[in-house]
Amino acid sequence: MKASLHPLTLWIWALLLAIGVISVDNSWVALIVVGVVIAVFMVRADGAPWNATFWWSVRIASLIVCVRLVIGILIGVPIPGRILFSVPRISLPHWMPGIRIGGEVTFERIASSTHEGLIIATMIILFGAASALTSPHKLLRVLPVYIYEIGITLVIATSLFPQLARSLQRIRSAQKLRGIERISIRSLALPLLEQSLSRSLQLAESMESRGFGSHGKRSRYKPSPWNSQDSIVVSCGLIFCAVTVLQ
Template structure:
């Protein structure tokens, strides 16, 4: 179950980008999710992320992220109307509550809570896409030349949990082959079975730590300035994606300057679509952000494009 939340190499096109390209692309998505207030723009980003996650074969992992996101979404939608009283359109007059006053719920407060919850889902989906699209070791390798020791500590820390999950699953399977049934018996009996499981996991982790230390010593770690070798190359696909990301950011900033992407919730909710320019700016931003999707489809169906990117 936990393995779905971590990066797995699947040989997909979206996993073949340079790590710097992916970081820039996801950073642009994150910036847009934070600066956009318009519900239509946030919904478009959410749908784009859904297509990207589907393209990277991560819908199962995304489901786990969405479960936590929907719970937080419901909390925000329930708490926000009770706290904010700035809306003019009252849909429910509640009783007076100590320290909170009269609980009048406005349509604008509900609307703002829904938009904020949608923004939260977009941000969660961005981090889910990061886990599925890029190998964390390749990201840390970008900074290994300037901060080698810090990168090593971060690498060991980030791989600790997924490694322990895999070891725990392997140890459990071995114990089951030996006849141990973890689902039967009383609570105390099952606790004893799991305690033996965790004892083996602890010993395995200590042995792994010793092997890492011996490997570092054999490679003369800390004896002098380290060398850096990287196989990551900038290819045409990276240039296209970087260009699309920067153009999308420029188009979004230009649109925000003229009010496209902004939305007024209080004291009265604005129109969802003021004019055609609202949709035109949204289409331009989405087009540039869809460059990785377009390249992925071309890579799968066009041999000429596949040979060029």
């Protein structure tokens, strides 16, 4: 059984790594961080429902890199350098100087677009891993009382994507059992919307039955301890952040 971490540990770790990646602004460092994050996820994943969202964040990050690369090739500011190929150029009005659609595509232009996409993708993967490896219920328990209501809103928002991913898998499995191989957006969207509305009503009824918001003082059944493993994880992130910021 994997040792349990404090609910805030991986979020702090991801934040420190994100600061380091932005500070160093290097594609190779970003790729190394992504590799480390994937390795940590593979080790720490325990089969919880919210674990599945990590691979969705990886897919979204990959899509962003591809979209940024396509936009960099077709639209953007010309960057001089080694010309790789050319695409048909569309003339723009005179009041849009410095921007063009099409034209000569240089290696430097592709490298710049890929670099920007990788940095954005790394941020998504970092916080996607933190969200996928942290139970939203445990995260809610450690929030201070004075931001408890804001915390509930944030936890519900961050747990929405894991719940949608789980519902999508359940719908897809049910359709496969019925022999439906060809899936359309409509066949997925309608059941997904129905389940989302049903889950929202259940959540509202649950919060109302527990008297949410009726009084400011709340109790905590079992506080989450901060152990040596949490300190090691945060220290690693802090060292990486310090090295990249102070270089």
